[in-house]
Amino acid sequence: MKYIFSPRNRFSTWRELWIWLAESERELGLEGITPTAIEQMRDHVRIQDHEFELAAVEEKRRRHDVMAHVHTYGQIAPAAAGIIHWGATSCYVTDNADQIFLxxxxxxxxxxxxxxxQRLSNFALEYRDEPALGYTHGQAAQMVTVGKRATIWIEDLLDDLHNLEHARDRLVAKFRGAKGTTGTQASFLAIFNGDHEKVKKLDELVTQKAGFTASVRSTTQTYSRKIDVDVVHALSSFGCTAERIGGDIRHLAMLKEMEEPFEQDQIGSSAxxxxxxxxxxxxxxSLGRTLANFSANVEQTYKSQWLERSLDDSAIRRIVLPESFLCADACMILLNNISSGLVVNRAMIQKNYHVDLPFMATENFIMAMVNKGHSRQDAHEHIRVMSQEAAKVVKQEGKPNDLIERIKNNKFFDPILDQLEDLMRPSTFIGRSPEIVKEVVEFDVAPALKKYESAIGNIRDADLAV
Incomplete structure (x- = not known):
């Protein structure tokens, strides 16, 4: 990711764009672009270290970054010196290159x-039957399973996958192409002697050589900064998901139910x-929150553009676009590392839900008493009183939950004493959690990841440099 936004890749991509422009202009019959010129340009498409120094000297002299590189390229490809950038404006290379980087x-x-x-899906399947206490409002609620909870993260990440795919699909159909200084293509119309079809074909050829499916018909001097808004919105939305997942894992670590990977010699605290x-x-x-906040910058930049263009977008785009992707990439690396080695502490999970399990089982007790011919309202009142007494013991005295002992000692519940163990079995409180996990993986994950099967196989577990 750092290479994509590096100076070497940036200026080498500018040279590729100049080659594609010259090749296309030659294919459409422009005289003066010789095979030797094209050959020399291709031989020097990757900028070398000493050429950065040449470009710096030229930029200091000419006070223009693109023209500095035009002259530098012309020095090492002298046969092409007179035709590099023919008919183009600076945004031909700067903006088209940025879209390639995106x-x-x-x-x-x-x-x-x-x-x-995929890693989280494997984790969810492994723990689809593992009961765990659910929490709403930060308080104990109905039970879920460890795997079911992971599907919540998976569903949100699938939304991020679709958002990024959509942003990419729209991007590759909206290349800036060869549009001239204000988007009118006047300069290209001039060099092709008023031949509109050749101007349109030039735009089409450059777009194809860059690997895009189509170019935008109408642009200003730049591609619309609305594209940056859409792309960074997708990244920022992913940043929100990253923070949400990280927060859940931190809460579970606080409860001692789940832990992220921890190396044998890792030190948690110096003291x-x-x-x-x-x-x-x-x-x-931290990274997810940072990424989420980048969206405001691209929104403000898009809104601040004037007419056919203004240059007040330059600095912020040079900062925000690379940093958004670098931040997103860092989140991917962390998520890869975490999801590859999550530790589930079954004993602690069971200990935590056993504190509240008797309370959750009370509805089962009431229904069982009704099945034995007793009044639901009478059973409810007995349970209500005893539950509040047991809760007081837990909260104010710090003692174990003794609701079951109270029920066993209450003659009213004698008809169901032989059922208590079955009525309190944790697996009876998880609903369709195991089935939901399997359905999410089969019907949501599998179709979404099909196109990435070979790529996933090449991605190793991420190591972190702390």
Whole structure:
């Protein structure tokens, strides 16, 4: 990802764009573009270290970054010096290159996200039957399973996958192409002596050579910054998901139910040697929050553009676009690492839900008493009183939940005493959680990841440099 947005790749991509323009102009009959010129341009498409120095000297002299590189390229490809950038404006290379970077960066992220979804799906299937206490409002609620909880993360990540795919699909059909200084193609119409069809064909050829499916018919000097808004919105939405997942894992770590990977010699705290801080998930939350906030910058930049263009977008786009993708890539690496080694503490999960299991079972007790011919209202009142007494013991005295003992000692419930164990079996409280996991993986995950099967196989578990 760093290479995509690196100076070497940026200026080498500019040279590719100049080659595609010259090749296309030659194919359409422009005289003066010789095979030797094209050959020299191709021989020097990748900018070398010493050429950065040449370009710096030219830029200091000419005070224009694109023209500095035009002259630098002409020095090492002298046969092409007079035709490089023929008919183009600076945004021909700067904007088209940026769109190429956006596409390539999305292509890098999508398989990584698919791999994370696959890892979490495997985790969800493994723990689809493992009962765990659910929480609403931060309070104990009905039970779920460890695997069912993971499908919540999976569903949101699938939305991110679809959002990024949609952003990419729209991007590759909206290339800027060869449009001239204000989007009128006047300069190209002039060099083709008023031949509109050749101007249209030039735009089409450059677009195809760049690997895009279509170009936008009408642009200003730049491609619309609305494209940046759409792409970064998809990235920012993923950032929200990353923070949400990291937050859930941190809460579960606080409850000692689940832990992120922890190496044998890893140190959790310089002072408290016993600690296993969820530092990966905390870092994921930090990066996710940062990524989510980038969307405001591209929105403001798009809204601030004037007429055919203004240059007040330059600095912020050079910062926000690379950093958005680098931040998203870092989140992918963290999610890969975390999902590859989540630790489930079954004993702690069971200990936590056994505190509240008797309360959750009360509805089962009431229904069982009704089946034995007793009044639901009478059973409800007995349960209500005893539940409040048991809750007081737990909350105010710090003692274990003794509701079951109270029920066993209450003659009213004698008819169902032989059923208590079955009525309190944790698996009776998880509903369709195991089936939901299997259905999510089969009907949501599998179709979405089919196109990424070969790429997923090539993505290894991520190592972190702490």
């Amino acid at each position: 596409r390539d960066a999305l292509d890098l992220l999508l398989p990584k996200l698919a791999a994370v979804i 408290m040697a016993y600690k296993r801080n969820p530092m990966r998930s905390e870092r994921l939350c």
